[in-house]
Amino acid sequence: VCQPGVILPLWPPAEITHITTADTVGRAIVYLVALIYLFLGVSIIADRFMASIEVITSKEKVVVYRKPNGEEAKTTVRIWNETVSNLTLMALGSSAPEIMLSVIEIIGKRFEAGDLGPSTIVGSASFNLFIIIAICMYVIPDGEIRKVKHPRVFFITATWSILAYVWLYVILAVSSYGVVEIWEGVLTFLFFPMLVVLAWIADRRLLVYKYMYKRYRMRKNKNMIVETEGSALDEDNRQDGTTVLNMDSLEDGKANTDDDQVGNVMDPLIVDPESNRKAMIRIMRELRKTHPDADMAELAKMASSEALSNQPKSRAFYRIQATRKMTGAGNILNKGKNDQAKTADNLSMVLEDPDDAVAKIYFEPAEYKVMENCGVAELQVVRTGGDLNTTLYVDYQTEDGTANAGSDFEHAEDTIVFKPGETTKTIAITIMDDDIFEEDEYFRVKLCNVRSGDADGMFDTKANSTQVARLEPPAVATVVILDDDHAGVFSFPEPTITVSEGVGVLKVEVQRNSGARGRITVPYKTVSGTAKGGGEDYIDAIGELDFDNDETTKCINVTIIDDEEYEKNKSFFVELSQPKLYSDKDSGTDAGSDSGINGKEIDKKATEEEEEARRIAELGKPRLGAETTVEIIIEESYEFKNTVDKLIKKANLAVIVGTSSWREQFIEALSVNGGDDDDSDEEESEPSCFDYVMHFLTVFWKLLFAFVPPTEYFSGWACFTVSIIMIGVLTAVIGDVASAFGCVVNLNDAVTAVTLVAMGTSVPDTFASKVAAVGDQYADASIGNVTGSNAVNVFLGIGIAWTIAAIYWAVTGRTPEEQKFRVNPGNLAFSVTVFSSFAIIAIAILMIRRRSKSIGAELGGPRVPKIICSLFFLTLWLVYIILAALDSYCVIRTF
Numbered sequence: 001v002c003q004p005g006v007i008l009p010l011w012p013p014a015e016i017t018h019i020t021t022a023d024t025v026g027r028a029i030v031y032l033v034a035l036i037y038l039f040l041g042v043s044i045i046a047d048r049f050m051a052s053i054e055v056i057t058s059k060e061k062v063v064v065y066r067k068p069n070g071e072e073a074k075t076t077v078r079i080w081n082e083t084v085s086n087l088t089l090m091a092l093g094s095s096a097p098e099i100m101l102s103v104i105e106i107i108g109k110r111f112e113a114g115d116l117g118p119s120t121i122v123g124s125a126s127f128n129l130f131i132i133i134a135i136c137m138y139v140i141p142d143g144e145i146r147k148v149k150h151p152r153v154f155f156i157t158a159t160w161s162i163l164a165y166v167w168l169y170v171i172l173a174v175s176s177y178g179v180v181e182i183w184e185g186v187l188t189f190l191f192f193p194m195l196v197v198l199a200w201i202a203d204r205r206l207l208v209y210k211y212m213y214k215r216y217r218m219r220k221n222k223n224m225i226v227e228t229e230g231s232a233l234d235e236d237n238r239q240d241g242t243t244v245l246n247m248d249s250l251e252d253g254k255a256n257t258d259d260d261q262v263g264n265v266m267d268p269l270i271v272d273p274e275s276n277r278k279a280m281i282r283i284m285r286e287l288r289k290t291h292p293d294a295d296m297a298e299l300a301k302m303a304s305s306e307a308l309s310n311q312p313k314s315r316a317f318y319r320i321q322a323t324r325k326m327t328g329a330g331n332i333l334n335k336g337k338n339d340q341a342k343t344a345d346n347l348s349m350v351l352e353d354p355d356d357a358v359a360k361i362y363f364e365p366a367e368y369k370v371m372e373n374c375g376v377a378e379l380q381v382v383r384t385g386g387d388l389n390t391t392l393y394v395d396y397q398t399e400d401g402t403a404n405a406g407s408d409f410e411h412a413e414d415t416i417v418f419k420p421g422e423t424t425k426t427i428a429i430t431i432m433d434d435d436i437f438e439e440d441e442y443f444r445v446k447l448c449n450v451r452s453g454d455a456d457g458m459f460d461t462k463a464n465s466t467q468v469a470r471l472e473p474p475a476v477a478t479v480v481i482l483d484d485d486h487a488g489v490f491s492f493p494e495p496t497i498t499v500s501e502g503v504g505v506l507k508v509e510v511q512r513n514s515g516a517r518g519r520i521t522v523p524y525k526t527v528s529g530t531a532k533g534g535g536e537d538y539i540d541a542i543g544e545l546d547f548d549n550d551e552t553t554k555c556i557n558v559t560i561i562d563d564e565e566y567e568k569n570k571s572f573f574v575e576l577s578q579p580k581l582y583s584d585k586d587s588g589t590d591a592g593s594d595s596g597i598n599g600k601e602i603d604k605k606a607t608e609e610e611e612e613a614r615r616i617a618e619l620g621k622p623r624l625g626a627e628t629t630v631e632i633i634i635e636e637s638y639e640f641k642n643t644v645d646k647l648i649k650k651a652n653l654a655v656i657v658g659t660s661s662w663r664e665q666f667i668e669a670l671s672v673n674g675g676d677d678d679d680s681d682e683e684e685s686e687p688s689c690f691d692y693v694m695h696f697l698t699v700f701w702k703l704l705f706a707f708v709p710p711t712e713y714f715s716g717w718a719c720f721t722v723s724i725i726m727i728g729v730l731t732a733v734i735g736d737v738a739s740a741f742g743c744v745v746n747l748n749d750a751v752t753a754v755t756l757v758a759m760g761t762s763v764p765d766t767f768a769s770k771v772a773a774v775g776d777q778y779a780d781a782s783i784g785n786v787t788g789s790n791a792v793n794v795f796l797g798i799g800i801a802w803t804i805a806a807i808y809w810a811v812t813g814r815t816p817e818e819q820k821f822r823v824n825p826g827n828l829a830f831s832v833t834v835f836s837s838f839a840i841i842a843i844a845i846l847m848i849r850r851r852s853k854s855i856g857a858e859l860g861g862p863r864v865p866k867i868i869c870s871l872f873f874l875t876l877w878l879v880y881i882i883l884a885a886l887d888s889y890c891v892i893r894t895f
Contacts, residue, residue: 002743005736006108007729024744031741038734039760040327041701042097045730046764047323048708049723050093050316051657055716057085057316083153083203086785087196090316091792094785096724097761098124099797100731106801108732111808113823115749116735116757121797122165122831123754123884125790127762129161129842130877133859135766136773136782138870140860147850147857149778152202157788158843160195164794165836167191172825172832179820182806189799195791318781320657322767327702328672328687328695359386359469361394361418361450366474371482371516371550372433377409379427379445379477383418392418392469395449396427403441403481408432412445431481440482440513447475482552486515490522490547490579491625498633501562507555508574508630512547520547520622523577524556531570531634537561538572538634560634571633579622658711665710669702734760750827750888755881765789779859787843831884838876845869 004010011027019027057080064072080089092099102117140146148154171184287302323329364382383392397413398405405411410430418425427445450469490512499506510522522545531537539559547554556574659665672687672695687695695702705726709718734757742752773782806821813819846858849869855861886892 002740005739006104006732008733008736008740011740027744028741031737031744035734035737035741035756035760037697038730038737039763040698041704042727042730042734042761043323043764044327044698044701045705045708045723045726046093046096047320048705048719049096049727050319051659052711052716052719052723053085053089053093054316054320055658055711056080056720057089059715081200081203083150083199084196087157087199087788087792090785091789092796093316094319094765094789095124095793095797096727097731097734098758098793099800100724100728101735101757101761102797102801103804104728104732105735106805108735111805111821113805113821115827116739116753117801118168118798118828119750119753119831120757120761121793122828122835123758124762125161125165125793126754126835126838126877126880127758128765128786128790129839130873130880132762132766132769132786133783133842133846134870134873134877136769136779137859137866137873139770139773140866142863142866144860145855145857146773146776146779146782146859148784149780150203150784151850153199154780154784154787156199156202157195157784157791160191160198161787161790162836162839162843164191164791165832165839168794168798168832169829169836172823173829178822178825180802180806180823181820182803182810185799185803185806185821188795189803192792192795192799195788195795199788317657318772318775319764319768322771323764325771326694326764326767327698328691328693329668329702357386357468359390359392360384360472361392361447361469361475362472363445363447363474363477366476367478367480369480369482369552370431371552372431373550374431375433377429377431377479379429379479381416381425381427381447383423383425384472386469388423389420390452390468391420393449393451393453394418394447394471396445396447398429399444399446401442401444401478403443403479405443408441408481409443409479429479440480442478442480445477445479447471482513482516487518487520487579487622488512488515488547488552489623489625490520490576492574492576492627492630494630495627496631496633498635499560501560501634503560504562506558506560506632508558508632510545510554510556510576512552512554513625516547516550516552518549518581518622520579520581521545522547522554522579525575525577526558527573527575529570529572529631531572531632533572535561537570538632541574558632569633569635571631574630574632576624576628578624581622658716660710660712662706662710665706665708666703669699669706748888750831751885754831754884773859779857783846783858827884827888830887831880834880834883838880842873842876845872 002010057078059079061077061079063077098117098121101120105114105117106112136146167188171180171188172178175181175184291298291302361381361383364380368377368379370377381394381396394416395414396416398409398411403409409432412427412429416425416427429445448471450471452468490510493509493511497506497508510524512520523543524545525542526533526538526540533540538561541556541558543556545554545556558574659668672691705723708722708726711719713719738752738757739749741747741756742749769782769786773779776782778784802821802823809821810819849855849861849865850858855865860866883892
């Protein structure tokens with residue numbers, strides 16, 4: 001007789017003997033399809049649940065540590081320990097349907113024991129341990145291996161996963177046969193925090209509780225933060241929210257000897273504070289070598305994609321990835337690629353001129369230097385933007401500075417006409433020359449009164465009523481007149497130059513002022529400071545600059561080494577020596593010495609040019625100016641630094657899996673995306689037919705669960721709470737449909753639970769483990785969480801449900817017999833016993849594989865041993881299912 005469910009009513013008729021075979025088949029198909037559809041729904045809401053867990057567990061805090069030199073520095077650490085998060089929130093996310101089913105069944109059956117919840121937990125554990133590990137073992141490419149990174153944690157969780165089911169047998173058949181007492185339920189639940197604490201201690205290599213408080217210091221030899229014994233008094237909270245940790249440096253000898261002891265343990269939460277930055281810098285360097293022509297935006301996009309693909313991924317990420325690929329939502333890593341593309345598009349939109357329809361007129365460049373004897377100074381006026389088919393007019397006039405019109409230049413005032421299609425016009429200013437020595441002088445040329453019209457000079461008043469053109473800075477040009485009656489004064493323009501280390505070849509300008517007559521040689525050399533030459537920070541430069549007659553500027557080329565150091569701040573110097581006449585270059589004679597003017601005889605073979613230079617030197621000797629030394633400060637590339645900083649923030653899987661708004665969630669719910677490989681550098685592939693079909697089948701669930709609060713709200717806890725409530729509701733419906741299906745096809749709840757329900761709730765975990773096994777370099781994300789999840793299923797699913805029921809009957813029961821919560825130990829005790837026995841065999845095989853010289857890992861290895869072990873694990877599961885079914889139908893006599 002079929003019984004009404006917790007939520008769903010009974011589908012009449014209740015008596016299966018009153019329905020035909022066709023009706024039975026029809027009902028079975030409807031129930032089975034509904035069950036599969038509900039499993040898809042649970043997978044999708046579990047996707048949202050896992051996203052909230054990923055956001056919650058990725059939260060960081062700022063800590064301040066003290067370096068060996070006493071300097072304080074800040075770094076960020078994750079608040080959640082990886083092992084703790086895997087055994088708590090991650091395990092809860094993987095096991096939520098099984099746990100919720102057990103609790104809901106107890107409440108729905110009025111606190112009477114049922115078979116569906118406990119049997120689902122045991123059946124799911126067997127599927128996880130045998131089938132998932134078999135699949136992960138087989139999908140590894142031949143010859144490759146995947147080892148568990150944290151074997152101590154795996155050993156503890158594996159041991160507890162077996163002890164959990166042994167404990168079930170003890171409380172059912174040994175401690176109090178057929179009765180679960182309150183203390184047994186409570187102790188079952190308390191095993192969960194005990195497991196978490198022991199796994200955390202194994203992960204941190206702690207043996208006693210006195211190391212709960214930490215001090216941090218920087219190891220001098222490895223630049224890593226390690227923790228030492230401390231007290232709670234060492235911690236202090238700053239007003240800015242950072243945690244100050246007393247990190248007194250130890251002596252080198254003690255630091256080197258104590259690092260492997262209990263009192264000085266490596267903190268897994270705090271690794272090298274520069275590790276993420278160094279990894280991102282290394283990626284950027286490699287990409288720059290591979291793509292030398294790519295700009296910084298393209299490099300940032302490629303680096304972000306590679307960083308997301310290469311960084312360690314949590315169990316939650318693989319679960320989300322598997323679900324989204326299975327439901328047509330595509331590769332989640334493509335979201336990061338698309339976000340980078342959108343950012344680049346938004347940046348280009350910002351850089352676009354919003355009023356590009358307006359023509360702009362300006363000088364290019366804004367400063368001109370001309371010799372006194374040049375005759376004419378030519379200034380360029382440029383027109384950009386706007387409608388090139390219009391005629392534009394702009395007036396200009398000269399203005400006196402230290403140079404005066406009439407004596408140094410001829411005053412000019414006129415109108416420039418830009419005809420249709422013209423973008424550049426030239427203004428010619430006449431420069432006056434004399435033989436009187438003068439300091440350098442300047443005057444200005446100013447643009448004004450821009451307007452539009454036609455080619456005949458008729459102005460369009462209607463067009464000018466709306467702005468069609470405007471003056472754009474620089475609208476004023478400066479013309480410097482350099483005297484040509486003196487050899488010149490040589491100096492640097494500024495005492496310091498700050499450059500980015502990515503500049504490549506730095507051109508250090510040397511100016512020649514107060515004259516430019518004759519050919520002059522100026523020696524120079526680089527001098528090390530905090531920046532070292534010889535190719536470490538820059539390449540040494542030593543030589544001479546040759547200034548030709550009327551030449552006013554020359555550049556010293558210094559190659560800066562780009563080692564992409566972060567927060568670099570080093571300096572060196574470039575010095576000028578006494579300038580010489582070009583003819584004295586080889587002899588080393590100083591042009592400023594008397595011997596260079598009156599003493600030596602002129603070589604008979606001297607050229608006329610050298611004779612002219614000597615004559616000019618009599619008029620004005622070349623000399624050094626005030627700035628003969630320039631300090632070159634090398635800083636990190638701001639573009640590179642900002643790019644790395646942004647990439648470090650963006651290269652966070654929590655940002656990729658999370659959502660920031662309901663709008664984003666509904667867009668994702670209605671989108672179909674292709675699922676390319678995780679490590680592909682190419683753009684997202686086109687959706688396949690399978691993607692469209694799965695999207696069509698699951699779009700109802702996607703839209704329904706798009707109403708769940710985004711993960712950005714309340715740091716992910718709002719999404720966490722609403723998701724687990726929805727999982728509970730769906731799980732209750734699944735329990736009702738599964739029971740109805742089993743009744744129609746004559747399967748009892750125990751068999752239905754260990755087969756159909758257990759497989760349905762474990763399929764997403766199976767896909768997640770397969771993706772993790774292939775994509776991750778370790779086996780922790782694929783099978784390391786299987787044992788922990790199995791233990792959590794019992795401690796939370798059975799512990800909470802049976803504790804509630806035991807308390808209920810103890811409170812409401814009238815007689816001592818009615819105050820007992822009774823559980824039939826028969827089928828469940830036998831199932832637990834068989835599973836525990838097979839689990840010990842399975843764990844032993846994994847340990848043997850790890851110790852084996854020919855394999856050396858839990859997963860993968862040579863093809864033949866890999867296939868044999870996979871088939872053996874599959875056989876264990878099949879034998880377990882067969883024995884559990886035979887016992888459930890009383891074919892074999894057990895407990």
